[in-house]
Amino acid sequence: MTLPSAHPYAFLALFALVAIAFPLLLLAVAQLWFRFFQPPKPSATKNDVYECGVAPTGDSWIQFKAHYYLYAILFLIFDVEVLFLLPFAVTFTTLPAGALVAMLVFILLLAEGLVWAWHRGHLEWK
Amino acid sequence: MSPDYTGLFQALRPETSLLFGALVALGLDLSLFRRHTSGERLNLALWIGALAVLAAGAHVWFGPHGPIFGGVLILDPLAVATRLGVLALTLLTLGVATAARTPRNPAEYVAIILFATTGFMLMAAAQQLLLAFLALELASLSLYVLAGFDKTRPESAEAALKYFLFGGMAAAFLLFGFSLIYGLTGSIELLEIARQLTLQGLSPLLVVALVMVLVAFGFKAAAAPFHLWAPDVYEGAPTPSAAFIASASKLAGFTLFARLLWPGLRAAAGNVSTLHGAPGWLPAVAVISAVSLLLGNFAALAQTNVRRLLAYSAIAHAGALLLGVIAAGRSGPAPFFFYAATYGLATVGAFGVLAVVERTGSCQKITDLAGLHRRSPLLAGCLAIFMLSLAGIPPLAGFFGKFTVFAAALQLGGLAGPAGWLAFLAIALSALALYYYLIVLKQALVAPPTANASRIVVPTLARFTLMAAAGLIVLFGVAPSLLLDLF
Numbered sequence: 001m002t003l004p005s006a007h008p009y010a011f012l013a014l015f016a017l018v019a020i021a022f023p024l025l026l027l028a029v030a031q032l033w034f035r036f037f038q039p040p041k042p043s044a045t046k047n048d049v050y051e052c053g054v055a056p057t058g059d060s061w062i063q064f065k066a067h068y069y070l071y072a073i074l075f076l077i078f079d080v081e082v083l084f085l086l087p088f089a090v091t092f093t094t095l096p097a098g099a100l101v102a103m104l105v106f107i108l109l110l111a112e113g114l115v116w117a118w119h120r121g122h123l124e125w126k
Numbered sequence: 127m128s129p130d131y132t133g134l135f136q137a138l139r140p141e142t143s144l145l146f147g148a149l150v151a152l153g154l155d156l157s158l159f160r161r162h163t164s165g166e167r168l169n170l171a172l173w174i175g176a177l178a179v180l181a182a183g184a185h186v187w188f189g190p191h192g193p194i195f196g197g198v199l200i201l202d203p204l205a206v207a208t209r210l211g212v213l214a215l216t217l218l219t220l221g222v223a224t225a226a227r228t229p230r231n232p233a234e235y236v237a238i239i240l241f242a243t244t245g246f247m248l249m250a251a252a253q254q255l256l257l258a259f260l261a262l263e264l265a266s267l268s269l270y271v272l273a274g275f276d277k278t279r280p281e282s283a284e285a286a287l288k289y290f291l292f293g294g295m296a297a298a299f300l301l302f303g304f305s306l307i308y309g310l311t312g313s314i315e316l317l318e319i320a321r322q323l324t325l326q327g328l329s330p331l332l333v334v335a336l337v338m339v340l341v342a343f344g345f346k347a348a349a350a351p352f353h354l355w356a357p358d359v360y361e362g363a364p365t366p367s368a369a370f371i372a373s374a375s376k377l378a379g380f381t382l383f384a385r386l387l388w389p390g391l392r393a394a395a396g397n398v399s400t401l402h403g404a405p406g407w408l409p410a411v412a413v414i415s416a417v418s419l420l421l422g423n424f425a426a427l428a429q430t431n432v433r434r435l436l437a438y439s440a441i442a443h444a445g446a447l448l449l450g451v452i453a454a455g456r457s458g459p460a461p462f463f464f465y466a467a468t469y470g471l472a473t474v475g476a477f478g479v480l481a482v483v484e485r486t487g488s489c490q491k492i493t494d495l496a497g498l499h500r501r502s503p504l505l506a507g508c509l510a511i512f513m514l515s516l517a518g519i520p521p522l523a524g525f526f527g528k529f530t531v532f533a534a535a536l537q538l539g540g541l542a543g544p545a546g547w548l549a550f551l552a553i554a555l556s557a558l559a560l561y562y563y564l565i566v567l568k569q570a571l572v573a574p575p576t577a578n579a580s581r582i583v584v585p586t587l588a589r590f591t592l593m594a595a596a597g598l599i600v601l602f603g604v605a606p607s608l609l610l611d612l613f
Contacts, residue, residue, distance in 0.1 A: 009330065098131020112149055119156045 070122050074114065081110055130195060137194040137201060137251075140182035140209065141244045147178020148240035155233030168232035172220050175236040179220070179243070183213045186247075193253070197315060200253040200385075204459045207612040208250035208381040211467040214598075215374040215474055216243045221591025222478040223366040225485065225584075229275050238275075239370060242268035246378035253389075255304045255314040258382055262300070262346070266293050269375060272367035273359055285362030292355040296345030303338030306331055307391075316390035323393035328405060332394055336407045340414065343383050347376065348437075349414050349444040350421040360437035365484060368433065369477035372440055373470030376447070380466050384451045384459055387411075395455060399539030399546075408455075411448050412544050416551060418445030423555045426562045432492045435562060436476060439516060442559060443469050446531060446552050452545055453534035460613045461530035467609060468515065468523035468602055475512040475595035479505050482588050486580060492566055497575025502582040504589065506570050511596040515603070517563040518556050523602035528556060530606075 049056040088095075088103055117123060135142075151174040159167050186209045191201045199205075219239060229235040245265025252258040270293060274286020308314055310332055311322035323332070344352035360368050387395070387407060396406020403409060422442025429435040447469075450462025482505055483489040483498070499506040515524035535549035584592075602609055 096129070096131055098129070098135065101135070102131065109145070109149075112152070116152055116156065 067126065070117070074117060074123075077110055077113065081107065133190065134195045134199075137190050137199060139185040139189060140213075141247050143178050143181040143185060144240045144244045144247070147174055147181070148237040148244075150174055150178075151233050151240075152237050164228050164230070164232055168223070168228050168235075171233040171236035172224060175220050175240055176217060178240060179213050179217050182243075182247070183210060186210055186213065194251075197317060198254045198257055199248075199251040201251055203613045204381060204385070204463060205251040207463055207467075207609070208377060209247050210612075211377050211463070211470065212243060212246040212250065212374045215377065215467075215470045216240075216246075216370070218471070218474045218478070218591055218595055219366055219370045219374065221587055221594070222369050222474060222481050224591070225478065225588035226365045226481040227276075227484070229364065230278075231275075235272070235275055238268045238271050239366075242272065242370065243374065246374055249378040249382040252382065253316050253385065255308065255316070255319075258386065259297075259301060259304060262379075262382065263297060265375060265378065266297065266346070269293075269367075269371055272370060273363040275367060276364045279362075281362035282364060283362075285359045288355045289359045289363075292345055292352075296342040296352075299338045299345070300342035303335045303342060306335035306338065310335065316386065319390050320392060323391065326393075328394050328396075336391065336394060336410070339386070340407060340410050343379070344414055346379050347383065347444050347447070348441055349448060350418040350441055351414075353418070353421070353441045353444075356441060357434045357437040360440070361431060361433045361490070365477050365481040369474045369481075372436070372473040372477065376440075376444070377463075377466045377470050380447050380451065380462060381459070384454050384462065387451065388455055388459075392455070398452065398544045398548075400543040403543060408452060409544070411452055412548055415445045415448035415452065416548055418442060418448065419548075419552055419555050420445075423558050423562075426559070429562070430492055431490050432480065432495065432566060433490065435492065435566065436473065439559065439562070440473070442555065443516075446528065449535050449545075449548055449552055450531040452548075453531065453538060456538055457534035458613065460610050461527075461534040463613075464523075464602075464606065464609055465527035465531050468527045468599060471595050471599050471602075472512045472515040472524060475508060475592060475599070476516070478588065478592050478595065479509045479512065482584055482592075483582060486582055492569050493573075495566065495569045496573040497579055498570040498582075499572075500575050501579055502584060504584055505582060505592070508592045508596045509570050510567055511599055513563040513567050515599045517560045519560075521600070521603045523599045523606070526603055526606045528552075530610075 049060040051057075084106070085103070088099070151171040154174070155167055155171060159170055162170075186206060189201070191206070193200050216239065220236070223235070223239075242265050245261050245263075245268060248257065248261035249265060252261050270286055270290040273289045274282055276282035277286075304314075307319060310326065310329065311319045313319055313322065326332070341352065343349075345355075348356040359371060363371065391407060394406050396408040397404040398408045398412045418441050422438050422440070422445060426435050426438035426442065429438060443465075447462055447466055450465050454462055480489050482502075483495065486501075488494060495509075498509065511522060515522035518524045518528040520526075532549045532553055535545050535552075538545040540546050541550065
């Protein structure tokens with residue numbers, strides 16, 4: 001069956017409707033399940049810290065060192081660099097010399113960033 | 127056709143100079159000047175930055191013109207004028223930074239100012255959606271960092287976070303709008319988009335794209351109702367950063383905006399010159415302009431904090447600049463460029479005065495300026511020139527800026543359509559604006575100094591910067607053709 005007279009943007013309205021209805025439906029089912037099949041019975045074991053099957057040691061509320069975000073940023077920069085280098089390398093033989101210069105400038109800028117972070121001592125684990 | 131890399135590198139010499147300057151400043155700071163005091167390191171970085179800006183200016187002046195790299199960049203008179211204007215405002219910002227409190231990492235501060243300038247330079251010349259977005263983001267990311275540079279002060283951190291969240295939202299809107307435009311036209315080149323849109327006309331999807339782009343630019347330009355970040359950022363950011371955000375970024379942003387709307391989306395412009403106009407982005411820009419003019423001017427009346435007052439006045443000026451963008455379709459970019467450039471000069475100057483006054487204590491309230499004419503006649507005189515230029519008093523440059531923009535808007539169709547009424551509204555609100563600028567000047571020029579106020583010593587470089595800004599304002603007010611002849 002086709003809908004020849006439907007407005008070209010009608011599917012957007014339908015999409016929005018389904019997008020709103022679907023999660024509401026799931027939430028309603030979950031609520032009903034909870035109400036009829038899963039009465040709350042807390043116990044010491046149930047309230048334990050989840051640890052992949054082994055017996056938990058200590059509290060789950062521990063402090064993580066946030067310092068690693070700098071490593072993450074530096075890794076991300078060079079990760080993205082690879083993304084740019086790969087298509088460049090694939091078509092390398094057909095590119096003029098200017099493209100090589102442009103890419104070298106790009107890599108030098110990233111390298112300068114790494115040198116900067118190194119000199120400022122951001123790579124030392126404190 | 128193989129891409130013309132030689133032409134690209136030649137055209138990007140100004141940007142290369144700026145980046146080189148930034149990297150040299152960082153490198154010297156890390157190696158030879160490691161053990162020096164932060165004041166000395168700031169001076170070194172500022173001098174390197176100033177040299178890089180001057181070199182970039184020479185490259186812009188003597189550099190190539192016309193489309194570059196197959197039309198990705200366009201170096202037309204508007205691009206060249208905006209690039210020179212941005213460089214001049216950057217130089218003045220560096221001058222303001224000599225007077226302000228030394229930041230914690232001086233070389234990084236200067237380097238990030240130069241990175242932002244690079245972004246502005248590319249924004250001024252971008253003629254392709256992708257490059258426009260990248261340039262805008264390079265500038266914006268640098269500005270977020272500059273706003274939060276004084277991160278140990280809660281106000282500065284708050285300013286940076288608010289600016290970042292609003293700016294990130296705006297970037298998302300802009301990218302969404304751009305992607306819809308790309309989907310409609312199959313191209314990211316502005317000229318090709320313009321050609322495609324003439325064939326297609328105004329489709330519902332294009333309206334959605336236009337709304338997204340206008341919302342994003344409204345955020346970036348601090349036009350009402352997307353202005354909420356501006357007062358907090360102007361108040362909390364370090365003074366040179368605030369000066370930079372208020373001046374150079376406005377100029378580059380409006381150039382990009384006008385280039386995107388007029389050559390790129392001209393087919394979807396609509397009409398606001400006559401009573402029964404046509405739909406398009408012009409009516410939307412006219413509404414944003416009217417709301418900005420009204421909200422900016424009326425909210426500024428209630429301010430007791432001089433920086434928040436400058437922020438609300440910036441919103442009002444954004445409204446007037448949008449009127450200039452509306453008129454650019456008929457009169458060309460010269461009126462709004464003149465307005466934006468001279469507005470930037472006056473704003474940098476005003477923040478420069480605040481930075482110098484801040485050396486002797488806090489300078490947030492308008493009453494902190496009390497008795498400035500006794501404490502430093504030079505500062506009071508310069509502040510008077512900047513404020514009167516912002517208010518649009520002849521013979522200062524602000525008057526001629528307002529005059530050209532309003533005249534261009536009235537030429538669109540006289541008082542027969544919304545554009546003319548908008549110009550009329552802007553003229554009426556200029557009279558209102560004079561009141562709040564005079565409130566500031568009354569404190570500075572008439573009120574007696576407080577009991578414990580001391581004389582303010584103006585550092586040599588800061589004095590030179592302020593006098594240069596004031597001199598340029600008087601010069602462009604007396605001889606506006608100096609700027610207008612660039613077109």
